Amino acid sequence: MTPGQTGGTEYDARIRRSERLSAQHEFAHEFLDFYKHVASFQKTLRANINSFGAETPSGPLGAVVRDPLDLTVLLPHFRGFLSLIEQKAPGALAKSARQMSLLSSDSWIASLEAYWKLAGVYDQQVGAFGQFLPRAFLQPYAEFRAEHVARAPLVVTARTCPLCGARPLLGVLRLEGDGGKRFLMCSFCLQEWEFRRILCPTCGEEAEGKLPVYIAEQLPHLRVEACETCKFYIRSVDLTKDGHAVPLVDDLAAIPLTLWAHEHGYSRLQPNLLGT
Numbered sequence: 272m273t274p275g276q277t278g279g280t281e282y283d284a285r286i287r288r289s290e291r292l293s294a295q296h297e298f299a300h301e302f303l304d305f306y307k308h309v310a311s312f313q314k315t316l317r318a319n320i321n322s323f324g325a326e327t328p329s330g331p332l333g334a335v336v337r338d339p340l341d342l343t344v345l346l347p348h349f350r351g352f353l354s355l356i357e358q359k360a361p362g363a364l365a366k367s368a369r370q371m372s373l374l375s376s377d378s379w380i381a382s383l384e385a386y387w388k389l390a391g392v393y394d395q396q397v398g399a400f401g402q403f404l405p406r407a408f409l410q411p412y413a414e415f416r417a418e419h420v421a422r423a424p425l426v427v428t429a430r431t432c433p434l435c436g437a438r439p440l441l442g443v444l445r446l447e448g449d450g451g452k453r454f455l456m457c458s459f460c461l462q463e464w465e466f467r468r469i470l471c472p473t474c475g476e477e478a479e480g481k482l483p484v485y486i487a488e489q490l491p492h493l494r495v496e497a498c499e500t501c502k503f504y505i506r507s508v509d510l511t512k513d514g515h516a517v518p519l520v521d522d523l524a525a526i527p528l529t530l531w532a533h534e535h536g537y538s539r540l541q542p543n544l545l546g547t
């Protein structure tokens with residue numbers, strides 16, 4: 272499958288999964304319905320990027336994920352994106368999309384470029400939705416770039432994305448041999464890399480007794496993998512328990528886990544698109 276083809280089918284899978292989870296879990300309904308609109312926009316944007324970008328990342332070493340944005344491809348879609356968010360998002364976010372739409376295109380570019388350079392690397396805990404606008408808009412472009420990068424085999428267990436340097440968003444457990452193997456999914460370019468199962472991706476703690484796991488009754492394939500040493504946690508999607516899960520989307524439904532982690536004093540290493 273070529274990268275051009277991957278984009279569309281992955282977005283379709285995300286959209287279908289958000290519909291399914293939304294029907295099953297009342298508590299996640301609002302978030303997932305909103306996400307579905309975002310993913311539909313991203314799918315269209317990704318198709319545009321594919322058609323424009325076919326020859327972009329072909330230097331001798333392949334593209335580097337965070338090379339400068341191609342604004343001629345992206346910018347014509349930003350106003351439409353802002354108006355979609357204004358119509359479909361929860362109140363505070365709709366308002367920030369409205370405010371952004373009133374700014375000059377120079378301000379848009381500054382906001383997109385700042386996110387592109389620093390996201391997942393230097394951004395500290397910002398509030399819910401803090402990065403939503405540039406993040407949701409640029410996600411298809413980050414995925415596109417990352418899919419075109421030549422990958423070297425990993426020789427060490429990396430705590431940040433080997434392609435773009437961002438912190439992980441999620442753990443993903445996939446069936447391999449007799450058990451599950453853990454991968455981390457990048458919060459910026461959404462690619463995965465392999466990671467040891469008993470190891471804190473924030474501080475490097477490896478004592479099993481200091482790494483408790485919490486699973487909510489309603490969503491048995493989703494886990495909080497916490498660390499007593501640094502008090503951070505990473506959320507994991509266990510595909511050995513539910514092979515239909517789409518990690519990026521199932522994570523958005525995991526509201527009971529967010530509440531549990533908060534009550535127990537754990538912070539999430541990197542929040543998801545909706546800031547939870």
Ligand SMILES: [Zn+2]
Nearest residue numbers: 432435457460
């Ligand atoms: Zn990455």
Ligand SMILES: [Zn+2]
Nearest residue numbers: 471474498501
């Ligand atoms: Zn830790």
